[in-house]
Each structure stands twice: as C-alpha cells, then as structure tokens.
Amino acid sequence: MNPQKGQSAKVAALGGVDSMTHDNNSVCPFANSPTLLIPVASPMRFVHVADVHLDTSFSGRSPAVRRRLRDASREAFRKSVDLAIREDVHALLIAGDLFDGDRLSFTTERFLLEQARRLEAHGITVVYATGNHDPGSPISGPRSLEWPSNVHVAWDDTPRRIQVDDHEGRPVGYVTAIGHSNDREKRDLSRLLPRPEGQLPEVALLHTQVHSTPGAEDHHPYAPSELSYLVRSGYDYWALGHVHIRQELSVDPPVVYAGSLMGRTHTDTGPRGALLVDVSDRDSAAASFRPVSPVRWATILVDHLEDATTLDRLERRVEVAWRALRDAQAAGPELEWMVRVQLVGPCPLWRELRAEENLRVLEHELTGLLGALDVALMADRIHPVIPVGEHRVRADVLGASLRLAEAVRRGETRLADLDPDALAGIAGKDPALVDAYVRELLEDADGEIAARLLGPDSDRS
Amino acid sequence: MKIEHINIGAFGQFTDFDSGPNPLGNLVVVLGPNEAGKSTLFHFLTTMLYGFRPASRENNPYLPWGGLDASGDIRVRLDGGDCAEVDRQLRSQPGGKMTAEGITTELRNRALPWVEHVPAVVFSQVFAVTLADLAGLDAETWARIQDRLLGAMGASDLRPSRTVAHDLEQEAGALWRPHKRGNQRVRELREDIRTLRARRREAVEADRGLRHIVGDLERTRTALAAAREERERERVAVERVQTLAPIRDQLRRIATLREEGGDRDRLSELPASPRVRLEELDAITADVTAQAHRLSTEAIEPRAAASSADEGVRRILDRTEDVRALLARGARATADRAQSASTALDLAETELQLEQHGAAILEVPWQEVPRGALATVSIPELRSAARAARIAEDDRRIIELAADQTPQTVSSRPGLWPGLVAALLGVTLFAAGWAFANTLLLAAGAAVTSIGITLIIQAQSGARRDPQSTMNPGVEEAAGREAQARDHVRTLTRDLPLSEAVYEDAGGTLAADVERLQSLVRDHERRRVKLSESEERTTRFDQDAALLASALHQDPGLGSDALVRLLDTELRRAERLMGAVTPAERELSRLQRDQERLAGDIARAGAQRSDLVRRLTALGEGDLERGLVTAESALQAHLRADQLEAELERAHANIEDVRQRILSAEEAGEAWTLSDDDLAHRRTTIERLGEEIEAAAAQAEALDHEMRHMSGLDTVDSVDGELEALTETEKQLVRERDRRWVMAHLVREADRRFRDEHQPDLVRRASDYLKHLTGDRYDRIVVDEVTDGDIFHVSGPGLTKPVALAPPISTGTLEQAYLSLRLAIVDHLDQGGERLPLFLDEAFVNWDAERRNRGLEVLGSIARRRQVFVFTCHPDVAAELKDVGAEVLELDPRT
Structure with missing residues (x-):
C-alpha cells in the first residue's frame, strides 16, 4: 500500500441516512456497482461482516414474529458462513457486535460454535474483533466461549496480527484486529494498530465510529476514529463495524462499513448482508455485496389521505405505496418484510385510528394484504380534515x-x-x-x- | 349599519312583503301574533347579510311556499352614511349582488363585506336572543348559556371549551394519572413490564441453570462412558476365561487337525474315501459294459426290418412327386393322341376339297394361290360387281334381241315363268346346302337362284322397254356397260390365278367360288396348326416318361403308356414297404444313442479311475496301497477339523469377531485362567458397575429431559423483545396521554386568556347595563372562574357579598343580568367594525313596569348608535316602544 495514494483517498459515500421512504442503498456505492476495484497486490479473499447482533431483543408485536426475527438473524449469519464456504475464501472477518448483549442464549451459543466449526472444517480462518455490544468480558461474551482453533478473537485493546493462510498452508495476507474490552470505549483504537509491513495484503479489523459518517448520529460515538488517519495508515483494507449503514468511506484504500447483517428496527431499511472481498491482486481487487438477510425492514409514508374515507380506501392507498416500494427494491418473493406504515396529514379516519384496537385490527389486515411478516401502523401524525x-x-x-x-x-x-x-x-x-x-x-x-x-x-x- | 328597506319577493311564508317607502328607523318594533313570521323575518335579514345557509335549495328550510325561488332585497345605510342595495335569490344555485356607490358587485353567496368581522353563527346566536334563552333555565342550561355568551362568545358551533378540556383530561387520565387511583393503561403496562422484567430474571436464571444442567449432563455422560468402559473390561476378562478360553482350545484342536491333514491342496481332487471310490468306478465300468451288450442284442430285429427296403424302393420314394406328376399327365397324353388322329383325317378331307375346287376355278394348283391376296378379296364387293356384270350382260342381250325381232308384239316376249321356276329351284338348293353344310349344294343353289332372278328382271325389263330404244345405238351402249362391269370383276380378282372360264360366267358363281376357296384354305390352316400342337405335347410327354424311367432304372423303351402304368404300380409297392421299415429304423437309432452314451460312461469311469490311481500312487510314492492309506488319514483329519469349525460357527454366530478378540487377547498377553476368587471378584465388580451405569443413565436421561424442557422456556432475548414491545407501546401511550393532557391544558389556557382579554371591558359594560336596568339594586357583575360552581355573580349596595347568578334569584333579575351581558358582548364584538343590527324577541315580558321602562330607556339609548329590532306579539309593548320613538312594522298573520 502506498501511503501517498492513501492521502489522496476520497470519501465515496456521503449521502444522507435512511429516510422513511428510501433505502440505505442510496449511500452505498455497492448497491449500484456490485463490483468495486481495489488497488491492492496479493492474493487474499475473505468475507467481511459486522453488527450481526445475535440474540437481539426484537420488538415485534407477537411472539411468533419475534421468534422469526431471532431465527432470521441466525439464518443471516449461517448464510454468511455458507457464502464463505461456497466462495472458498480464506477468512471470515467479523467487525464487532456479533452479540447484541453481554450474554448469549445457550442455543445461540451452540449455533455460533457450530458455524465456527463448519468454517474450521473448510480451513477458513475467522477473525473477530469485539464491539461495544459484545466487549471482551471474561465471564460472558466472546471470551467465555470455547472457540475452535480457527477462530481468533481480539477482545481488548491489544492489537492481534493474524496470518491468513490458503488451504495449502501458504500465507496469503494478514488481518490486524483490535477489540473493545468494555462497552464504553472512548479511545481511538485505530491509533493503537501497528503500521503494516511486508509484501502480503494487510487488512485492519475494527469496530469504530468514523467521524462524519452518514448514519453515525444513530449510534454512540464509541471508539471514534478519523478517516484521514485510516487512509494514511498503510492498510490495504479497513473492515469496519458499528454504523449499520453499508458504505465505503474511502476508495483507496477501501475503508468500508459492511453495515448490519440484518436490520434490527424500522430504521434499518434496505438490503442487508455481507461483503465478499477479493484481494487476489493488490493492484486490482474487488468487493461485492451479497444480501443474506432473509428479512428486510421497510417504512412507507402515506400522506394526502383526504380521500381515505373508509378503511378499505385507506388499505388500498397503503397497498399502492407498498407496491411502489417493492418494485423499486426489486426484491425476490422469498424475502420477508417488516413493514412500518406511517400515516401523515389530514385523514377523515383520524378518530377511528386513534383507537388502539382499531389500529391492531388494521395492522392485522394489512399484514395479510401486503404479504408481510408484520406491519406496524403509525397513525400519530394524522389529524382531522379541517381548514x-x-x-x-x-x-x-x-x-x-x-x-x-x-x-x-x-x-x-x-x-x-x-x-x-x-x-x-x-x-x-x-x-x-x-x-x-x-x-x-x-x-x-x-x-x-x-x-x-x-x-x-x-x-x- | 342600518337596514332601511326590506323587500321580500318570496321567503318562507312571506310573499311580496315590503317595509314601505320610508326608511326604517333605528328602533323597529315588529308586531305580530305567534306564527306571523317574526322568526322568518329575522332569518331573511340574516340571509341578506350573510347569504343562504344552507346554500342548497333542497335543504334550505325557508324555501317559499308554493315552490317559488327564495328572493328578496334590502337597502342598508352604513355607519359612514353610504348606502348599499343587496339583492339575493336561491335558485338551483344561490346568487346575489350588491350595489354601492353605483358599482354592482357579484356576491354569489358571500357575506357582505361590512359584516365579516362577526361570523354568521355568532351573529345568529348573539345578536338575537329569545325569551326562551333567558327565562326558566335550569342549572345545565345556565352553564351552557354562560359558555355561549362569554366562553365561545356566542358561537354555538363550538363545544364548551371546559367540556372539551374535561374530556381530554378524562381520556388522558384513562391512560395515566400522577396518582394510582382508577384504571390506568400505562400503569397496567408498566406492571406488565415489571412482570416481564421478573420473567427476564427468570430467563437469565434459566439460561444459567441450563448451562449447569448441560455441564452436569456432560459430566454424567463422561462418568457413564467411563463406567461402561470399565465394566466392559471386566466383562471381557470374565468372558475370556469363561467363554473365550474353551473356544480358544477348540480352535487350537482344529489347528492341530489341519496340521495332521497337511496341505489340503494336494487332497483337493481326492474323494472323501479313495478306496471306496476305486471300487465304485470298477463297479460302474462292469455295469455299463453289461448294458452295452444287452443293447446289441436288442438291435438285431429292427436292423433286419430296416434292411427290407431295397434301393429301388428308396429311389422311387425319393421321386414320389415326379412320378405322381407323370401319372397325372398320362391321361392328357392319351387324349392328345386321339385328337391328333382325328385332326389328321379332317386335314386330308380339306385338302381333297381344295384339290377339286381349285381344279374347277384355278389355273394353278391350290397350294400356289397367294394366301394374302385370297384373304383380302372382299366377297360382298365381288358379289356386287358380278351381279352388275350379269345385269349388264342381260341388258345387252335383251337389247340385241329386241333389235333382231323388231317389230314384235309384247305377247311374243318370254314371260315371267321361267325366271320364277329357276329362282325357286335355286333357293331350294341353297337351303339344302346350308342344312347339310354342303358347299356344292350352296354354290349350285346360289347360281340357279341368280339365273332365275335374271330371267325375271329381263321379263320385267322387256315389258317396260320403249319400243323406240331398240335401235342399234342402244346395243352398243349396253355392250359398253357390260364390258365395263366385267372389267370391274377382273379388277377385284386380279391377284388370283382364276381360270378364264370363270370370268366367262362372271355374273354366275364367281363370287361363290372365290368365297368357298377362302373358306377351304382357312379350314386347312386351322386343322394343320391343331394337329401340330397335339403332336408336340404327345412327343414331350413321351420324352419325360422315358427320362423318368431311365432315372428309376426302368426300361424307357416300354412306351409312355406302359411306363405310366409300371411306375404307378412300383410307387404303390414302395409306399407299402416303407410303412414297416420306419419304426425299425427309429428303434435302431435310439439303441445306437444308448450305446454311445454307455461307451462314454465306460470311458469316463476308466479315466477317473486312472486319474485317481495316478494321484494315489503319487501320494504313496509309487505304491498305490500306501497312497490309499495316506490319503484316507489326511482326509479324516481335515474332515474332523471341518466338523469342529462347523460346531463353533453354529454355537457362535460372530465367530470371526470372537477369533479376533482371542487373537487380540493373545497378542496383548492376557491371562486365560483366573482363580475362583479373582473370578468372583470380577463378577461382583461387573454387577456393581451395572448398577452405577443404570443410575448414571437414568440421571443423564433426567438431565436431558430437563435440558429439553429448559430449552423451551423463555430466553432472555425473547423476553427482552417482549419487553421492548411493551416499552414501545408504553412510550406511545405516555406520549398520547401527555398530548391529550397538554391539549386540555392548552384549551383551558386559551379559554382563560380569551376571557382575560375580553371580560374586563365586557363585564364593565354589562355592569353598567345591569345597574341601569335594576335601578342601582345590582351594580356589578362578578366573574369567578377559580372556584367550582357558578361563574357569574352579581353584587349591589344592598348585598353583603356577591350573589350567584342562578336560582333562587328571580327570573327577571336573571334575564336582566344576561341581557346586560349580551348587550355588552354585542358592543364588544363589532367594536371597530360596522355596528350590526340587534334583534330582541319578547325581551321584557317578565319584567315589572319599572324595570321595563328602564329597559326601554336602555333600548332607546342603544338605538341611538345601533339599529334595534324588537319582536313582540304584545301590542302594549309595541305601543310603549312607539312612545320612545320606535317604528312599528306590523306583520299580517295571513302574509
């Protein structure tokens, strides 16, 4: 990596954060250009994921929905592992917040170890840097698990440089990771990483909030870092986590947030998944986004409801808006949706929609009508049709x-x-x-x- | 603003109502009994100022009776002195226009610009208060009036602000209140959340417990595995001594036997008992030889029967089909010979006739007549030409005779009789020839008939002939025709060598002669061909018969008929002989196969014996007997070993496994014997371990069951999810509660501010009015919004404290107080704008005379700055008002 090149790097994605009616794709160059050229020069291929948040306490309305979301988050991680195996990569990098809380459920723990063992069976190295949600507590969290030998956990502020080998045991690159030892890390951990050396690709793995990152205001500013420093650091690829919006902060070298593996709330809209990074040639590498989340969150805003004089008409208005959103995202039929419908403005049904019971009935009907996993109807911003x-x-x-x-x-x-x-x-x-x-x-x-x-x-x- | 003129085209019950030519004054009394239209007149004036409400023709209650369009106009004088004409009508759509300062403006249904500062509803409710509003009101109605007059400033389209605020507070309170009284949705939710938090703690404990159980389970399973392993070791040791050791001994015995038997490959081709086998082979050879001899004896008789069929018999049987075909052709050959003889006779007869007929008409032998020329002569044409020649000849002769005998009489001419006789004779001859197929008779008949006919024609011709034609030139002409006819005959037969004599009588039998010649020649040719064909067939048959006879070694010179008969006889004989030979030959064949088989058996037995002897001799190193003894000994050892192995396999299905275990134990140097004490100790250990394993397995099963049970319990994240959902709902409800509570607070504060803004001036004015109306008995209206209870109070010089404006205070005082408030509100409302007319309906009915006078004074005072309409049905009231300057507008109840 040429540091001079790094100094001339530019921030590639500075778009706005999720809006109610737009995906996060709008700020991610991968969405429109699935293949990204990265100027590095040695063979190395890996999958970059972040913010998996296993055992997230989803706030779905019914136990069944919450159960499905919990299963879906595991399914998304399993698909990432499938991707790594299928693509025959050398490593799987986890940029923090693999767990949502300080304690994994027993079932999830078993699931996680099982996936790690699958990767071990295929000779794939796992490098996992802890984040603010899963800091390196010795009692619970990542340190307490009996990981198989292929898993390397950076659980505190001690940088760990892991050699990544190919399936014949030849080194193909290095991953230097540093983790959060507590859930209130205020230091810039990127400054603690050593300057890389050698001829093989060097990848940095970190859970951080880079200043001025779109969407960063939704997250606590833990382990803050400066993009300019990251760009000059000499690493060939920065695999970041923490901000849930997938985005590339710099092209040369790539400084990339993989985004959350699966949406957790209605603010996490748009496709979610993993990045498949191919550093087979340090002068010409490629990364591509692979959606793995079986559930997608979407928020649709429905306004100008003056003509919605009946519940049927209101449902039709919602359905039209929903179809427009689905068409825009070109999603497959297998995808499940968590939909929030925000009603806004004057509406003749405002009085009926003030009743919680009516809202629940309407949500139930819309869930069937839209074919969604769940629909949350927000009617707090409507008012009577009065001049x-x-x-x-x-x-x-x-x-x-x-x-x-x-x-x-x-x-x-x-x-x-x-x-x-x-x-x-x-x-x-x-x-x-x-x-x-x-x-x-x-x-x-x-x-x-x-x-x-x-x-x-x-x-x- | 003052309404100076009223003209109602049609409105409700009014039609063509006009207030008169003079402008109305500031104080107008509208006098009329009940139902005379006072209320309708008030609504008409309101409509003229604000437009039609409702604006649809169907819904407007003042649509004129009789289906007319509502219409009317007024003239108003503005406070500044300007005048305006207003004209409105309600057709399908409301319409209106306004003319002021010479400019006409379309109003449609809009309010007049000078009244917009007071909304129509407020005008309707505040600028007109009826007696019913002011008298006999209960507490509820009083509260309503209070709000109407002072809260909403008379706007009846609004709900009382205090009611609205109260409702909002109630709704907010149903969600949450600072205290714990009553049902509160948010508190219920918080209780649920607390319960969930307890469940979360339980889930955490359950997860911890689950991990403990899993740990216990893994430890138990480890201990179980260890115990099973130890028990297996002990069991194996005991089994080795008790079970494996005997098997091991037996295996050793088998090994010894195998060793005694030696290499089994060298015995592999030997029978189980070689000596017995040798004897068996000898016996087999002797038995088979005897059988072969018996078969030879059995073959003598059939062989003799088979030899009875000689070569000649087989030869003719081999050509059976050819012989049968020749026999079938024999009958046809006999017929052909008979036909040839008959045809030869016919041919000779025909040649004889040709000789005779040819001699009569031909110049050459008949054989030289060209066949083609003869065949092409047309007999009909020749016959016609001959007849023409004969007629020409007759004509010539007749002419010549006539010339010679001239003059002769007609009677001297020969008659018809000779001709008729000749014709009849000819016909008879022809018929006889036809009947007997006699050509000569046919020819003679034809010739005689021709002569007869010629004579008849001559007789007829002579009878018709003109005597003048007998002149010489006619003879020459007839001779010419005759010669011409004869030439024609010659031309037709020019290629035939006919004799000249035939032509002499060309008209006679020439045609018949030629025709007969053609017939005879055709018959001759046909018979010749027929004879040739039959002779050819006969010759071919004779040749075939001779050839077949030669092939069958018979004499071909016997002639075909004799050969046919001979072969028929020989074939029948051969077939009869072969009927007896075939079974004998079949039996001979069977016997031959049996003999061959027996020969094979003898050969095999011999070979086996030789081979066995060779092997045994080799085993005995050249001595057969010693070989026999050696072989039998080795075979016996292996046989015994086989029996022992079979016994082991029957007793131990897994003998290979047992064998391996024995081998492993031997390799491991395990002991094969144990002392009784040691054996007993080990048995005790096995039993103890069994019990321990059973207990551990039960424990593991219980732990596994418990683990599955606990795995199905709430997990922390699932409870957290539920918690978050409830917390989110709680947050929304709290927000909604606060929102309603703040809205209630806002409405109350807006109401208070509004009152604060308007009440001081309003209350002062109202107090002035009340003071005047009550003759200083009450001089002040007090507003109390702090304490619960009545808002309005009145005070006066005679009162120690303000009195609530509510019963038991008198109705008159109540009316006077609220009229005072209302007048003050009116002044307040149109302050700064056009002062709008005021309408009072039976306002002073309940008042005593003194206060009514004061009321009239007040009205007079108000009328100086604002037009006042007083509606009453009491003429005395009208009269009193008239006394203070009012103008009376009397309504006719029939209007």
Missing part, C-alpha cells in the same frame, strides 16, 4: 386555542401553570426540556384541537 387556517382567525376560544398552540410551537409563549410532574413522558423539571417536549406534543395537534372544539361532525360536512 385549521380558517379557524385560527376566529374571535372565539377555538381561534384563541389554535393561535396559542402555534405560539407555543414557535416558542413565543409557554403554557402557564404546566406542572412537569403531571407529564408522564418526561423526567425532571428542566424548563427547556419541558418546553421542547410540549412543542413536540403539539406538533400535529391543531386539527384535533379544532375537531374536539367543533364537535363530532366537524370534519364530516
């Missing part, structure tokens, strides 16, 4: 209420005598926090205030 602007100028209590709500939202006034203790959703009495909370609560309240003051038929004329 609020016209009512706001009234010289009566309604007008006064709407004007007051607007003034509160703008921070021009505060609600007098508001006892913070009477609020269930905020702890403490910090006026600024209370005001912000109240402003958030009143964000879409105008329509409902008007509807309640105008009476039951206010939005049906």
Whole structure:
C-alpha cells in the first residue's frame, strides 16, 4: 500500500441516512456497482461482516414474529458462513457486535460454535474483533466461549496480527484486529494498530465510529476514529463495524462499513448482508455485496389521505405505496418484510385510528394484504380534515386555542401553570426540556384541537 | 349599519312583503301574533347579510311556499352614511349582488363585506336572543348559556371549551394519572413490564441453570462412558476365561487337525474315501459294459426290418412327386393322341376339297394361290360387281334381241315363268346346302337362284322397254356397260390365278367360288396348326416318361403308356414297404444313442479311475496301497477339523469377531485362567458397575429431559423483545396521554386568556347595563372562574357579598343580568367594525313596569348608535316602544 495514494483517498459515500421512504442503498456505492476495484497486490479473499447482533431483543408485536426475527438473524449469519464456504475464501472477518448483549442464549451459543466449526472444517480462518455490544468480558461474551482453533478473537485493546493462510498452508495476507474490552470505549483504537509491513495484503479489523459518517448520529460515538488517519495508515483494507449503514468511506484504500447483517428496527431499511472481498491482486481487487438477510425492514409514508374515507380506501392507498416500494427494491418473493406504515396529514379516519384496537385490527389486515411478516401502523401524525387556517382567525376560544398552540410551537409563549410532574413522558423539571417536549406534543395537534372544539361532525360536512 | 328597506319577493311564508317607502328607523318594533313570521323575518335579514345557509335549495328550510325561488332585497345605510342595495335569490344555485356607490358587485353567496368581522353563527346566536334563552333555565342550561355568551362568545358551533378540556383530561387520565387511583393503561403496562422484567430474571436464571444442567449432563455422560468402559473390561476378562478360553482350545484342536491333514491342496481332487471310490468306478465300468451288450442284442430285429427296403424302393420314394406328376399327365397324353388322329383325317378331307375346287376355278394348283391376296378379296364387293356384270350382260342381250325381232308384239316376249321356276329351284338348293353344310349344294343353289332372278328382271325389263330404244345405238351402249362391269370383276380378282372360264360366267358363281376357296384354305390352316400342337405335347410327354424311367432304372423303351402304368404300380409297392421299415429304423437309432452314451460312461469311469490311481500312487510314492492309506488319514483329519469349525460357527454366530478378540487377547498377553476368587471378584465388580451405569443413565436421561424442557422456556432475548414491545407501546401511550393532557391544558389556557382579554371591558359594560336596568339594586357583575360552581355573580349596595347568578334569584333579575351581558358582548364584538343590527324577541315580558321602562330607556339609548329590532306579539309593548320613538312594522298573520 502506498501511503501517498492513501492521502489522496476520497470519501465515496456521503449521502444522507435512511429516510422513511428510501433505502440505505442510496449511500452505498455497492448497491449500484456490485463490483468495486481495489488497488491492492496479493492474493487474499475473505468475507467481511459486522453488527450481526445475535440474540437481539426484537420488538415485534407477537411472539411468533419475534421468534422469526431471532431465527432470521441466525439464518443471516449461517448464510454468511455458507457464502464463505461456497466462495472458498480464506477468512471470515467479523467487525464487532456479533452479540447484541453481554450474554448469549445457550442455543445461540451452540449455533455460533457450530458455524465456527463448519468454517474450521473448510480451513477458513475467522477473525473477530469485539464491539461495544459484545466487549471482551471474561465471564460472558466472546471470551467465555470455547472457540475452535480457527477462530481468533481480539477482545481488548491489544492489537492481534493474524496470518491468513490458503488451504495449502501458504500465507496469503494478514488481518490486524483490535477489540473493545468494555462497552464504553472512548479511545481511538485505530491509533493503537501497528503500521503494516511486508509484501502480503494487510487488512485492519475494527469496530469504530468514523467521524462524519452518514448514519453515525444513530449510534454512540464509541471508539471514534478519523478517516484521514485510516487512509494514511498503510492498510490495504479497513473492515469496519458499528454504523449499520453499508458504505465505503474511502476508495483507496477501501475503508468500508459492511453495515448490519440484518436490520434490527424500522430504521434499518434496505438490503442487508455481507461483503465478499477479493484481494487476489493488490493492484486490482474487488468487493461485492451479497444480501443474506432473509428479512428486510421497510417504512412507507402515506400522506394526502383526504380521500381515505373508509378503511378499505385507506388499505388500498397503503397497498399502492407498498407496491411502489417493492418494485423499486426489486426484491425476490422469498424475502420477508417488516413493514412500518406511517400515516401523515389530514385523514377523515383520524378518530377511528386513534383507537388502539382499531389500529391492531388494521395492522392485522394489512399484514395479510401486503404479504408481510408484520406491519406496524403509525397513525400519530394524522389529524382531522379541517381548514385549521380558517379557524385560527376566529374571535372565539377555538381561534384563541389554535393561535396559542402555534405560539407555543414557535416558542413565543409557554403554557402557564404546566406542572412537569403531571407529564408522564418526561423526567425532571428542566424548563427547556419541558418546553421542547410540549412543542413536540403539539406538533400535529391543531386539527384535533379544532375537531374536539367543533364537535363530532366537524370534519364530516 | 342600518337596514332601511326590506323587500321580500318570496321567503318562507312571506310573499311580496315590503317595509314601505320610508326608511326604517333605528328602533323597529315588529308586531305580530305567534306564527306571523317574526322568526322568518329575522332569518331573511340574516340571509341578506350573510347569504343562504344552507346554500342548497333542497335543504334550505325557508324555501317559499308554493315552490317559488327564495328572493328578496334590502337597502342598508352604513355607519359612514353610504348606502348599499343587496339583492339575493336561491335558485338551483344561490346568487346575489350588491350595489354601492353605483358599482354592482357579484356576491354569489358571500357575506357582505361590512359584516365579516362577526361570523354568521355568532351573529345568529348573539345578536338575537329569545325569551326562551333567558327565562326558566335550569342549572345545565345556565352553564351552557354562560359558555355561549362569554366562553365561545356566542358561537354555538363550538363545544364548551371546559367540556372539551374535561374530556381530554378524562381520556388522558384513562391512560395515566400522577396518582394510582382508577384504571390506568400505562400503569397496567408498566406492571406488565415489571412482570416481564421478573420473567427476564427468570430467563437469565434459566439460561444459567441450563448451562449447569448441560455441564452436569456432560459430566454424567463422561462418568457413564467411563463406567461402561470399565465394566466392559471386566466383562471381557470374565468372558475370556469363561467363554473365550474353551473356544480358544477348540480352535487350537482344529489347528492341530489341519496340521495332521497337511496341505489340503494336494487332497483337493481326492474323494472323501479313495478306496471306496476305486471300487465304485470298477463297479460302474462292469455295469455299463453289461448294458452295452444287452443293447446289441436288442438291435438285431429292427436292423433286419430296416434292411427290407431295397434301393429301388428308396429311389422311387425319393421321386414320389415326379412320378405322381407323370401319372397325372398320362391321361392328357392319351387324349392328345386321339385328337391328333382325328385332326389328321379332317386335314386330308380339306385338302381333297381344295384339290377339286381349285381344279374347277384355278389355273394353278391350290397350294400356289397367294394366301394374302385370297384373304383380302372382299366377297360382298365381288358379289356386287358380278351381279352388275350379269345385269349388264342381260341388258345387252335383251337389247340385241329386241333389235333382231323388231317389230314384235309384247305377247311374243318370254314371260315371267321361267325366271320364277329357276329362282325357286335355286333357293331350294341353297337351303339344302346350308342344312347339310354342303358347299356344292350352296354354290349350285346360289347360281340357279341368280339365273332365275335374271330371267325375271329381263321379263320385267322387256315389258317396260320403249319400243323406240331398240335401235342399234342402244346395243352398243349396253355392250359398253357390260364390258365395263366385267372389267370391274377382273379388277377385284386380279391377284388370283382364276381360270378364264370363270370370268366367262362372271355374273354366275364367281363370287361363290372365290368365297368357298377362302373358306377351304382357312379350314386347312386351322386343322394343320391343331394337329401340330397335339403332336408336340404327345412327343414331350413321351420324352419325360422315358427320362423318368431311365432315372428309376426302368426300361424307357416300354412306351409312355406302359411306363405310366409300371411306375404307378412300383410307387404303390414302395409306399407299402416303407410303412414297416420306419419304426425299425427309429428303434435302431435310439439303441445306437444308448450305446454311445454307455461307451462314454465306460470311458469316463476308466479315466477317473486312472486319474485317481495316478494321484494315489503319487501320494504313496509309487505304491498305490500306501497312497490309499495316506490319503484316507489326511482326509479324516481335515474332515474332523471341518466338523469342529462347523460346531463353533453354529454355537457362535460372530465367530470371526470372537477369533479376533482371542487373537487380540493373545497378542496383548492376557491371562486365560483366573482363580475362583479373582473370578468372583470380577463378577461382583461387573454387577456393581451395572448398577452405577443404570443410575448414571437414568440421571443423564433426567438431565436431558430437563435440558429439553429448559430449552423451551423463555430466553432472555425473547423476553427482552417482549419487553421492548411493551416499552414501545408504553412510550406511545405516555406520549398520547401527555398530548391529550397538554391539549386540555392548552384549551383551558386559551379559554382563560380569551376571557382575560375580553371580560374586563365586557363585564364593565354589562355592569353598567345591569345597574341601569335594576335601578342601582345590582351594580356589578362578578366573574369567578377559580372556584367550582357558578361563574357569574352579581353584587349591589344592598348585598353583603356577591350573589350567584342562578336560582333562587328571580327570573327577571336573571334575564336582566344576561341581557346586560349580551348587550355588552354585542358592543364588544363589532367594536371597530360596522355596528350590526340587534334583534330582541319578547325581551321584557317578565319584567315589572319599572324595570321595563328602564329597559326601554336602555333600548332607546342603544338605538341611538345601533339599529334595534324588537319582536313582540304584545301590542302594549309595541305601543310603549312607539312612545320612545320606535317604528312599528306590523306583520299580517295571513302574509
């Protein structure tokens, strides 16, 4: 690796983070260009995964859905192992957060060891650097497992340089890994890695938050690092974990977040999987994304609901939006979906959708209609179909209420005598926090205030 | 704003109503009994100001009676002095226009620009309060009026803000309250979450327990495996002594026998008992030889029978088909010979006739007549030509005779009779020739008939002939025709060598002669061919018969008929002989095969014996007897070893495994004997280990069962998932609760602020009105929104403390207080804009005279700055108002 080349590296993906209606693909160059040329010069092939989060406590609505998601996360990891075996790679690199918590369930533990033994049987080296979710606790976590001999765990801030051999025992490259020893690592661990030397490819494996990474604001800034330092470090490939959005921060050398192996929440939308990295020639290497997650998360925003006067019409609107999203993602029929439907704006059914029971019924129907694993319907941002602007100028209590709500939202006034203790959703009495909370609560309240003051038929004329 | 003129085209019950030519004043009394249209008039005026509501023709309750379009117009005088005309109508769509300062503007259904500062609903509710609103109200209605007048400023389209806030607080409270009273969804959820956290702890413990169990299970299984291994060792030792040792001895005995028997390969070709086998082979040879001899004896008789069929018999039987074919052709050959003889006679007869006929008509022998020329002569044409020649000759003769005898009478001419006689004779002859197939008779008949016919024709010709034709030129002409006819006859027969004499009588038998010649020649040719064919067949048959006879060694010179008979006889004889020979030959064949088989048996037995003797002699090193003894001894040893091995295999199905274990034990140097004490000790150990294994297995099974059970329990992540789901729901509900609670707070605060903003001036004005109306008995209205209970109170000089504006205070005082509030609200509402007209309906009915007078004074005072319409059905009230300057607009109940 030529450090001078590294200094001229550029950040390849600086797009926005997940939006409700867009995939994370928008920030990942692999999505549109599955093969990426990487200028390295020695034979080495490996699979790069990160943020597997086994035993994640999925918050699906039903036990069956939660069970399926738990199984699916294991299935995604098993598919990564399948990929490594099928592609006959030399190593599988795990860039942290293999576990979600400090304790693996017994079943998952067995599963993990079984997969490690499968890789061992095929002569594939596993290098695993711990992250903030699975730090190197001696009692639980990665250190407590009886790993087979092919697994090398970097569980603390001591860098470990592992030689990777081919199936004939000849060295093909090196992986230098460093891990989190606790769940609050604040140091820049990348600075602790030694400068690479030798003629074979050198890969760095680390769970870190690179400054200014899109999507980083969703994660704690543990083990922060600087892209400019990584680029100058002399490594041929930086296999990173922590940020769940798959992205390539630098092309030369590649500094790459593999993204989470499978989405965990509705913010983790879009295809998820592993990176197959081929460093067979250090001057011309390639990496490609391989989706392995059997479950994909998606959020669809449905607005302009003025014509949704019946539940059937509302369902049809949701179905149309859903089809558009599926067509855009060109997903296969075998994929399972966790769908969040966010309803926004004026809606004649706002009163019906305020009832939790109705929401559950509608979610159930939409789950069948969309063929999804589960559908979560969010109706907290809809309001009655009422010309609020016209009512706001009234010289009566309604007008006064709407004007007051607007003034509160703008921070021009505060609600007098508001006892913070009477609020269930905020702890403490910090006026600024209370005001912000109240402003958030009143964000879409105008329509409902008007509807309640105008009476039951206010939005049906 | 003042309404100066009212014109109702049609509206509700009104039709063509007009307020009159004079502008209406500031105080207008609308007098009319109940149902006279006071309410309709009020709605008409409201419609003129704000437009039709509802705007659809179908739903508007003031659609004119009789199906007319609602329409009307008013003229208003604005506070600034300007005047405006307003015209509205409701057809399929509401329409309207406004004319002010000479400019007409389309209103459609919009409100007038000078009334927009007061919403239509507020105008309807605040600027017109009926008696029913002010009198006899219960507490609930009072509360409503309070909100209507002061909270919503009279807007009846709003729910009371306090009710709305209360509902929101109730809903929020159903979700969560700071205290624990009542059902609270969020607290229930939090309780569920606490329960789940306990379950999570249980899941953690269960996971820990599961790991312990798995550890115990693995340890138990290890101990179990060790115990089984030890028990196996002990069991093997005991088994070695008790079971394997006897087998080992037997195996050793077998090995010794094998050794005694020596190399088994050298015995592999020997029978189990060589001596007995030698004797068997000798016996076999003797027996087979005897059988062969018996077969030779049995073959004598059939062999003699078979030899009775000689060569000649076999020869003719071999040519049976040819002989039968020749016999079949013999009959045909006899017929052919008879036919040849007959045909030869016919041919001779025909040649004789040809000789005779040819001599009569030919100049050369008949054989020289060209066959082709004869065949091509057309007999009909020749006959016709001959007849023409004869007629020409007759004509010539007749002409010549006539010329010679002229003049002669007709009677002297020969008559028809000679001709008729000749013709009849000719016909008779021809018929006889036809009947007897006699050519001569046929020819004679034809000739005589021709003569007769000629004579008849001559007789007829002579009878018709003109006497003038008998002149000489006619003779010459007839001679010419005759010569011509004769030439024609010659031409037709020119290729035939006919004699000249035939032509002399060309008209006679020439055609018949030629025809007969043709017939005879054809018959001769046909018979000659027939004779030739039959003779050829006969000759061929004779040749074939001679050839076959030669082949069968018979004399061909016997002639074909004799040969046929001879061969028929010989064939029958041969077939009869062969009927007896065939069975004998079949029997001979069978006997021959048996003899051959026996010969083979004898040869094999001999070979086997020789081979056996050779092997035995070799074993005895040249001595057969010694070889026999050696072989029998070795074979016996191997036989015994085989028996012992078979016994072992029957007793031990896994004998190979046992053998291997013995070998392993021998290689390991294991002991094959144990003392009784040692053996007993080992047995005890095995029993003890068995019990331990049984216990450990039961324990392992129990642990395994428990492990499976615990594996099915909640896992930490599954409980966490449920926890997160509940926490998420709790978060949403908390947010929703706070949202409703804040909205309630906001509505209450907006209501309070609104009141704070409007009440001071409003209450002051209301207090002024009340003070005047009550003659200073009550001089102030007090608003109390802090304490629960009545909001409005009144105070006065005679009262020690404010009195709640509610029963038991008098109805009149209540009405006066709320009229005061209402008048104050009206002043407040259109402050800064056009002052809109005020409508009062039976406002002073319950008042005493003094207060009514004060009320009228107040109205008079208000009317100076705002137009007031007072609706009443009481003429005295109208009169009193008229006294203070009011203009009375009387409604006709029949309008």
